[in-house]
Amino acid sequence: MSIDDIKKRFVNEIKLRAYDDKYIDKNEEREILQIAIQQGVSIDSARGALMQVCDDQSYILESAILKQIKDQVETAAGNDGKVDQKEFDLIFGNIKKAMQGKKNDREIKKMIVTVMEDTGNNKVKTGWFSDWYSALKKDLGM
DSSP states (O other): OOHHHHHHHHHHHHHHHHTTTOEEOHHHHHHHHHHHHHTTOOHHHHHHHHHHHHHHHTOEEHHHHHHHHHHHHHHHHHTTSOBOHHHHHHHHHHHHHHHTTSSOHHHHHHHHHHHHHHHTOOOBOOOSSOOHHHHHHHHHTO
């Protein structure tokens, strides 16, 4: 199967799974990539084709968003090992823009906090009398 045939198949598979919300979550991505692997395509080629099709069709790929969050959190924590509230708010703004309205503010904040926890970059700068991160996690029910 040629890469063009795979892309056509990807477009069809993406439209089947993301027609309503134009958002490909991790489970949908895994299903699409498994189809490509069954067709004899390498995982790297399949992932590259999927990313290109999503770009062409203006679909949001959750794994790309998660990578973007991870990179930004690591950058924010890089200078002193801690993320302050302004850095968190900046990351939130960037991801909200990248999401193009596919997720609400609460869901985006949960994604960022989850990535911070999973990567161990959950050390934060707190004020003298407040801990914004603990308050945020409590508000999000985490």
